[in-house]
Amino acid sequence: MLFNSYIFVFLFLPMSLIGYFTLNKFKKYSLAKIFLIGMSFWFYGYFNPWYLIIMLASIIVNYVLSNKMLKTENNSLRKIMLIVGIVFNIGILFYFKYYDFFFSNINSAFGTDFTMKNLVLPLGISFFTFQQLSYVIDSYKKTVPVYNFFDYSLFVTFFPQLVAGPIVLHSEIVPQFADKSKKKPIADNFAKGLMSFSFGMAKKVLIADTLGRIVNWGFNNISMLSSTTAVLVMFSYTLQLYFDFSGYCDTATGIAYMFNIKLPMNFNSPYRATTILDFWDRWHITLTRFFKNYVYFPLGGSKKGKVRTYINVFIVFVVSGIWHGANWTFIIWGMIHGLFSVFTRIFKKYIDKIPKIINWVVTFAFVNLAWVIFRAKDVTQVRQFYYKLFKETTGPIPDELLEAFALPEIKLVERLYGLQYPNITLWILLAFVAFCFFASVFMKNTNERINKFKPTVIGCIVTAFLLAYTIVSLSGISTFLYFNF
Numbered sequence: 001m002l003f004n005s006y007i008f009v010f011l012f013l014p015m016s017l018i019g020y021f022t023l024n025k026f027k028k029y030s031l032a033k034i035f036l037i038g039m040s041f042w043f044y045g046y047f048n049p050w051y052l053i054i055m056l057a058s059i060i061v062n063y064v065l066s067n068k069m070l071k072t073e074n075n076s077l078r079k080i081m082l083i084v085g086i087v088f089n090i091g092i093l094f095y096f097k098y099y100d101f102f103f104s105n106i107n108s109a110f111g112t113d114f115t116m117k118n119l120v121l122p123l124g125i126s127f128f129t130f131q132q133l134s135y136v137i138d139s140y141k142k143t144v145p146v147y148n149f150f151d152y153s154l155f156v157t158f159f160p161q162l163v164a165g166p167i168v169l170h171s172e173i174v175p176q177f178a179d180k181s182k183k184k185p186i187a188d189n190f191a192k193g194l195m196s197f198s199f200g201m202a203k204k205v206l207i208a209d210t211l212g213r214i215v216n217w218g219f220n221n222i223s224m225l226s227s228t229t230a231v232l233v234m235f236s237y238t239l240q241l242y243f244d245f246s247g248y249c250d251t252a253t254g255i256a257y258m259f260n261i262k263l264p265m266n267f268n269s270p271y272r273a274t275t276i277l278d279f280w281d282r283w284h285i286t287l288t289r290f291f292k293n294y295v296y297f298p299l300g301g302s303k304k305g306k307v308r309t310y311i312n313v314f315i316v317f318v319v320s321g322i323w324h325g326a327n328w329t330f331i332i333w334g335m336i337h338g339l340f341s342v343f344t345r346i347f348k349k350y351i352d353k354i355p356k357i358i359n360w361v362v363t364f365a366f367v368n369l370a371w372v373i374f375r376a377k378d379v380t381q382v383r384q385f386y387y388k389l390f391k392e393t394t395g396p397i398p399d400e401l402l403e404a405f406a407l408p409e410i411k412l413v414e415r416l417y418g419l420q421y422p423n424i425t426l427w428i429l430l431a432f433v434a435f436c437f438f439a440s441v442f443m444k445n446t447n448e449r450i451n452k453f454k455p456t457v458i459g460c461i462v463t464a465f466l467l468a469y470t471i472v473s474l475s476g477i478s479t480f481l482y483f484n485f
Helices: 006-025 029-045 050-071 075-110 125-141 149-157 170-178 187-220 227-258 276-280 285-296 306-324 328-346 356-375 379-390 399-405 408-417 423-442 446-451 457-472
Strands: none
Touching: 006 029, 006 227, 029 050, 029 149, 050 075, 050 125, 050 149, 075 125, 125 149, 125 285, 149 170, 187 227, 187 399, 187 423, 187 446, 187 457, 227 356, 227 379, 227 423, 227 446, 276 328, 276 356, 285 306, 306 328, 328 356, 328 379, 356 379, 399 423
């Protein structure tokens, strides 16, 4: 089920809130958790009920293994169970996400004829698998308490963060659901949640999906691009990805606040970053934390000399690229981020002396160029796009792109006031992209607004307007981009 759908807004979310708080009001605390788990299963299996079998099997196996490790003192047995847990979780990811990619490359390299399975990737499998993998590893270290099955299941399935993060730790979720002060509706939290939800929905539906019109046309018609249009398409994708992912994080945060649950920050205005290291401290924060704790540190972190540190950093980014998808474009994207991160670490003392504005320009330009690789369907398309970007001549924005961008609201204004198409569309497009850039860099992000939240009449009007406008615009429903990962 999608946040940006009528069934979620008008049926699922109200039912979830009313049912959960009603059961808690009558002190049916365990039943309230079971109810929320059941609603989360409905949310996850809405489009494909078969996904539930995969997720339920994953929950049961990981819970049993973790419990056994927590209760046994036999170190050898615990190590065996840890290996089983890691192989099980990575195996699930490999089978559903990388099987075809791996064996198609084997076929190409060695002339074999492995049959492709053409599996449909279950939504959010990377997120709930990594979340449970962290729990399994922590259980081996005995740094987690013994939870009952329902507490563990709710930690995994809580629907706001189920399919696209954040990747939460047990210590960030389970104690909050056990806190009796959070068992009844809290007006302040609900107001924060509604504001965050409205802002997130607006970012996704009104901004990211609109920018997506430009991006989709551009990558589907690379042969028609001039260098000018290629810059516009690249820049639009940079902003689309920002508002799409930021929108999901805001929406998930807002829904969780309605349940009096605070999710960890996952997105902190990354386009303000002045170095690539700063960027990764701001973008997908919980994924960066996961790789740091469960890949970088086990590899030795920075404790085995500079060369080994640089190798470890590079490995982490390659793994990050692989995590994002079964395509060479993601691997290359991870590699170049790794190389730039290593370069930044090596020359950090010199880079720190450069004016911040220059460092920001370099970082932002690099991120833009790298997103082209991330968006392209294959390496050939990357080459084609870069050729248009750097070797093609400048030129006007094609009418076909303007037509793809032209929203019903724009066409209505043109008809009402007799304005000439496509001139007005071009100026609206440029103004829209400029506003999106300004908002992504200079305006307060939603977390900053929540931290200083005070109910005001203006804030109420803005929230109501954004929510209403977004709901009216839901006819063109699209999934969040990170659902694909």
